[in-house]
Amino acid sequence: MTPPQRRRRFPKQEPPPPPQPAKEGVEKAPERLYVVAGPDGERADIDLVTLIVARADPPASATPEQSATLRLCAAPLSVAELSAYLNLPFSVVTVLLTDMLTAELVQARAPIVRQALPDRSLLEAVMHGLQRL
Amino acid sequence: MDFKGSDTIPGPRSEDHLPHTAEAAVKIVIVGGFGVGKTTMVGSVSEIRPLTTEETMTQAGIGVDDNFGSDTKTATTVAMDFGRISITDQLVLYLFGTPGQERFWFLWNGLFEGALGAVVLIDTRRLEVSFDVIGRLEERGVPFVVAVNSFPDAPRYPIAELRTALDLPEEIPIIECDARRRASSKDVLMTLMRFLHALALAKAPA
Numbered sequence: 001m002t003p004p005q006r007r008r009r010f011p012k013q014e015p016p017p018p019p020q021p022a023k024e025g026v027e028k029a030p031e032r033l034y035v036v037a038g039p040d041g042e043r044a045d046i047d048l049v050t051l052i053v054a055r056a057d058p059p060a061s062a063t064p065e066q067s068a069t070l071r072l073c074a075a076p077l078s079v080a081e082l083s084a085y086l087n088l089p090f091s092v093v094t095v096l097l098t099d100m101l102t103a104e105l106v107q108a109r110a111p112i113v114r115q116a117l118p119d120r121s122l123l124e125a126v127m128h129g130l131q132r133l
Numbered sequence: 134m135d136f137k138g139s140d141t142i143p144g145p146r147s148e149d150h151l152p153h154t155a156e157a158a159v160k161i162v163i164v165g166g167f168g169v170g171k172t173t174m175v176g177s178v179s180e181i182r183p184l185t186t187e188e189t190m191t192q193a194g195i196g197v198d199d200n201f202g203s204d205t206k207t208a209t210t211v212a213m214d215f216g217r218i219s220i221t222d223q224l225v226l227y228l229f230g231t232p233g234q235e236r237f238w239f240l241w242n243g244l245f246e247g248a249l250g251a252v253v254l255i256d257t258r259r260l261e262v263s264f265d266v267i268g269r270l271e272e273r274g275v276p277f278v279v280a281v282n283s284f285p286d287a288p289r290y291p292i293a294e295l296r297t298a299l300d301l302p303e304e305i306p307i308i309e310c311d312a313r314r315r316a317s318s319k320d321v322l323m324t325l326m327r328f329l330h331a332l333a334l335a336k337a338p339a
Contacts (some may be wrong), residue, residue, distance in 0.1 A: 002294070002298075004260050006298060006300045007300075027315065046185070047243050048160065049158035051155055051225070065195070076151045078158055082228060084184035084185055089186075089189050090188050090240070091240075112158070120333045120337070122224075123249070123329055123330045125335060126224070128220075129221060129224070
């Protein structure tokens with residue numbers, strides 16, 4: 001028996017055409033569904049694996065979501081885990097954390113992202129850690 | 134969605150807390166079709182019970198009469214399971230199992246861009262669902278390895294035949310695995326890490 005064969009998607013040589021204006025009634029920008037995080041503004045650069053740590057006790061003005069976040073982040077916790085425990089979508093947690101970072105209620109420890117030249121010592125550290133599993 | 138209030142939310146168990154010394158995290162994405170065993174693989178190596186992050190996608194209804202300004206929307210909830218492996222007291226690795234459809238990838242900002250690399254998990258009974266995934270990873274320049282989850286009733290092909298079918302160059306590892314077994318899933322992750330390490334060496338010779 002022969003497996004099915006993949007047909008390679010050749011990358012386009014020309015740059016993609018400029019985006020067409022959205023057709024009326026077909027596709028619109030997604031609408032904000034939640035108003036958990038107060039006034040909308042710029043969102044902080046938050047990744048799923050940014051580690052969040054509480055740096056203050058909940059102020060009297062804290063929302064329930066902020067209080068819960070501060071309680072959960074007594075020890076470092078990733079944004080993905082926060083989203084899971086708070087049972088809130090990632091995008092909502094991002095907005096929530098943006099406000100809390102501005103208010104200096106929490107601290108963010110940035111993730112290490114893939115670079116053009118990956119750090120070999122980082123890869124080796126991960127390999128050693130996995131070996132011990 | 135009702136927010137239950139800060140006191141009723143179960144947080145991590147005390148043994149699931151990261152040490153205060155945890156400084157940074159890295160991630161690996163496990164990508165594959167529905168039912169291929171992504172969550173099983175995450176669960177078999179994770180130090181915590183796999184958790185789920187959700188995102189909601191809305192789409193305007195099609196064929197709505199605009200004269201009345203009504204817009205019927207449908208919301209789809211997309212879930213992504215993930216697990217965690219502490220590498221050192223400072224470094225943490227997260228594993229995300231994500232659906233193969235590209236439209237879901239944008240829901241989690243930088244899911245692939247920030248990842249060390251990816252594991253494409255495939256089921257030989259439905260090999261063709263992995264074709265698009267592999268094409269997209271190639272276009273995005275995300276390094277990946279292919280793991281064949283060995284289901285008992287799935288057809289078994291020699292690796293060389295799979296390589297031809299998937300149209301993959303010789304250097305991209307293809308390995309068989311049993312996603313239920315910790316040792317096997319660990320082998321898959323080690324294969325990816327060795328591949329990434331070899332790429333790093335090739336780019337910047339010692």
